[in-house]
Amino acid sequence: MNGEEIRQAFVKFFVSLRVTVVLLVLSMILIFWATLAQVKLGVWGVQEQFFRTFFVLAKIPGTEIPMPAFPGGYFLGGLLLINLLAAHIYRFSFSWKKAGIQLTHFGLILLLVGEMLTSILQEEYQLRLDQDQPRNYSESFRENELAIIDTSDPQFDNVVAIPENLIASRTEIQVPQLPFRVVPRFYVPNASLGRKTPGDERSFGVPDLATQGLGPQISVAPQPVTYKDNERNLPMAYVELIGAEGSIGTWLVSPMLVAPQTFEYGGRSWRLSFRFERAYKPYSLELLELKHDVYPGTQIPKNFSSRVRIETPDGQDDREALIYMNNPLRYGGLTFYQYQMDSVNGFSVLQVVRNPSWPIPYIACGLMGLGLLVQFGLHLVSFARRRAKMSTT
Numbered sequence: 186m187n188g189e190e191i192r193q194a195f196v197k198f199f200v201s202l203r204v205t206v207v208l209l210v211l212s213m214i215l216i217f218w219a220t221l222a223q224v225k226l227g228v229w230g231v232q233e234q235f236f237r238t239f240f241v242l243a244k245i246p247g248t249e250i251p252m253p254a255f256p257g258g259y260f261l262g263g264l265l266l267i268n269l270l271a272a273h274i275y276r277f278s279f280s281w282k283k284a285g286i287q288l289t290h291f292g293l294i295l296l297l298v299g300e301m302l303t304s305i306l307q308e309e310y311q312l313r314l315d316q317d318q319p320r321n322y323s324e325s326f327r328e329n330e331l332a333i334i335d336t337s338d339p340q341f342d343n344v345v346a347i348p349e350n351l352i353a354s355r356t357e358i359q360v361p362q363l364p365f366r367v368v369p370r371f372y373v374p375n376a377s378l379g380r381k382t383p384g385d386e387r388s389f390g391v392p393d394l395a396t397q398g399l400g401p402q403i404s405v406a407p408q409p410v411t412y413k414d415n416e417r418n419l420p421m422a423y424v425e426l427i428g429a430e431g432s433i434g435t436w437l438v439s440p441m442l443v444a445p446q447t448f449e450y451g452g453r454s455w456r457l458s459f460r461f462e463r464a465y466k467p468y469s470l471e472l473l474e475l476k477h478d479v480y481p482g483t484q485i486p487k488n489f490s491s492r493v494r495i496e497t498p499d500g501q502d503d504r505e506a507l508i509y510m511n512n513p514l515r516y517g518g519l520t521f522y523q524y525q526m527d528s529v530n531g532f533s534v535l536q537v538v539r540n541p542s543w544p545i546p547y548i549a550c551g552l553m554g555l556g557l558l559v560q561f562g563l564h565l566v567s568f569a570r571r572r573a574k575m576s577t578t
Contacts, residue, residue, distance in 0.1 A: 196271065196275060199268055199271040200272045200275050200276055201268075202272075204264075204268050205268050205272075208261055208265045209265075211255075212261050212262075214255075215235060215241070215256070215258065218241075218255070219231045222235065226412040226413070227412050227413040227415075229326075229412060230412025230413070231412075232304075234412070235257060236257065236258030236259075237257075237259065238258065238259060239256075239259045239260045240253035240255070240257050240260060241253070241254050241255040241256070242254060259301075262297050263301075265297065266294060266297045266298070269293060269294050269297075272290075273287070273290060273291075281563075282563060283560075284556075284559055285555075285556045285557060285558070285559035285560025285561070286556065287556070288552055288553070288555055288559060288560075289552070289553050289556030289557055289560070292548075292551070292552030292553035292555075292556060293553060295548060295552065296545075296546060296549035296550070298545065299545030299548075299549055302541075302542035302545065303542050303543075303545075303546075306542055307539065307542075308464070308539040309326055309536065309538050309539075310326065310464050310536075310537040310538075311323060311324055311534055311536055311537065312324070312470065312521070312534070312535045312536075313532055313533075313534050313535075314470060314471070314472035314491065314493065314532060314533050314534075314535065315472065315531065315532045316472050316531040316532065317473075318471070319470065319471040319494075320469060320470060321466050321468065321469040321470075322463045322464060322465045322466060323463070323464050323466070323535075323537040324460075324461040324462065324463055324464075325461050325463075325464070326417065327418075328348070328462040329349040329420060329440055329459060329460065329462055330347060330348055330349060330459075330460060330461075330462045331346070331347040331349070331352055331424065331438060331457075331458075332344055332345070332346050332347075332459075332460055333345045333363060333455065333456075333457055334445070334456040334457075334458075335453055335454070335455060336454045336456055337452075337453040345360050345362050345363055346462075346463070347360075349420065349462070351369075352420075352422050352424070352459075353374070353420075353422075355370070355371075355372065356369070357369075364428060364450065364451045365426045365427055365428040365429075365433060365450065366428075367424060367425075367426060368425045368426075369422055369423070369424055370394050370423040370424065371391070371392060371394060371422060371423040372420065372421075373391065373405065373420060373421050373422070374420050375408045375409065375411065375418040375419060375420060376405050376406060376407050376408055376419065376420065376421040376439065377406045377441075378403050378405060378406075378441045379403070379404045379406065380403065380404070381403055391406075394425075394435050394437075395435055395436060395437040396434045396435045397433075397434030397435060397436050397446075397448065398434075398446035398448070398457070399437065399442060399446060400423070400435070400436055400437030405421055419440050419441050420439065420440070420459070421437065421459070422437075422438050422439070423435055423437055423438075424436050426450075428451070433448070433450055436457055438457060439459050440459055440460055442459070444458075445457060445458040446458065464537075466519075467497065467498070468497045468498075468502065468516075468517065469496055469497075470493050470494070470495055470521075471493060471496070472491060472493055472532070472533055473493060473494055473505065474492040475490065475492070475526055475528060475531070475532075475533045476489070476490045476528075477489055477526055488509060489509060489523045489526050490507060490509035491508045491509070491535070492505060492506070492508075493505065493506055493514070495516060508522070508523050508535065509523055510523055518539060518541070519537055520537070520538045520540075521535045521536070521537055522535060522536040522538065523535065524536035
């Protein structure tokens with residue numbers, strides 16, 4: 186086959202209506218399978234394993250080796266997008282009689298593009314606010330980071346944050362702001378910690394590598410990785426710090442250790458912690474008042490609301506806002522939703538969402554609705570004209 190024949194074969198394949206039907210059937214199977222798996226994995230796990238991937242992976246029976254078992258959402262959505270675009274370019278020519286169909290197809294294409302952008306760009310964090318305690322950062326639901334903080338300056342903390350994936354890959358890390366190298370020695374994606382008892386030899390397959398901090402006093406038990414919405418993984422790692430003169434020590438780090446571990450090196454004071462990934466903001470939020478109302482005689486929630494103050498360091502913005510169910514706060518490109526609340530202990534948790542592509546699904550659905558309305562309207566007008574013509578003859 187020459188180059189032209191190969192090009193024609195590709196065009197014929199991608200504009201084929203059969204390909205469209207096959208992709209739609211495979212998509213329905215994927216959705217059905219994911220719906221069944223949602224009972225075990227939860228919404229987040231299903232999105233990651235079925236839709237935000239090119240292939241659904243399954244382990245070979247009797248082994249831990251993963252292999253592709255079914256096309257994933259990215260693969261099917263990408264092919265469907267190419268199929269629709271190719272069909273428009275090579276098959277359809279613009280005409281007013283088919284304007285509704287073309288609007289509907291364009292809306293579907295825009296919907297696929299919007300979902301792809303959402304999966305890439307959307308970020309979700311949570312912001313816990315204790316009453317009368319301003320906070321200028323939110324924390325990730327799923328991601329973690331190793332924070333190494335130079336606290337020598339009483340006016341300013343110099344923070345170096347290392348993403349969890351670098352710790353998991355055991356990549357040796359050299360950062361110009363640090364006078365030592367960071368060398369991950371061991372990593373577990375989910376683990377529980379306990380105080381080591383006399384004679385405890387750690388019989389859980391985790392080596393005893395810690396030489397500094399709290400590590401020598403702690404036992405580690407690996408746990409299965411969870412994907413449930415109401416649970417999160419708490420990883421642990423052994424991290425060695427190596428200076429110019431050699432090893433400074435090895436620390437056990439985990440988000441379960443809430444308080445940072447401290448040490449001295451190079452005439453400076455340091456703090457070390459494996460914490461939930463933070464997203465800092467150029468403003469702070471302060472919880473002024475929270476309300477938790479229930480229906481009389483029941484414990485059924487009627488209203489959750491948080492009255493907060495938004496304040497920028499330069500004083501240009503200092504105002505109050507009320508956040509409650511179905512009434513989020515939109516500020517600085519972020520949307521703050523009322524997520525959780527504890528009126529007894531006096532704190533509120535907001536869900537913080539950044540999604541620059543949020544208008545696209547609304548526009549896409551509007552175009553598809555308009556397209557169907559236009560197409561049915563054209564057919565209705567054509568039908569009415571034929572009936573009128575027949576009645577006059």
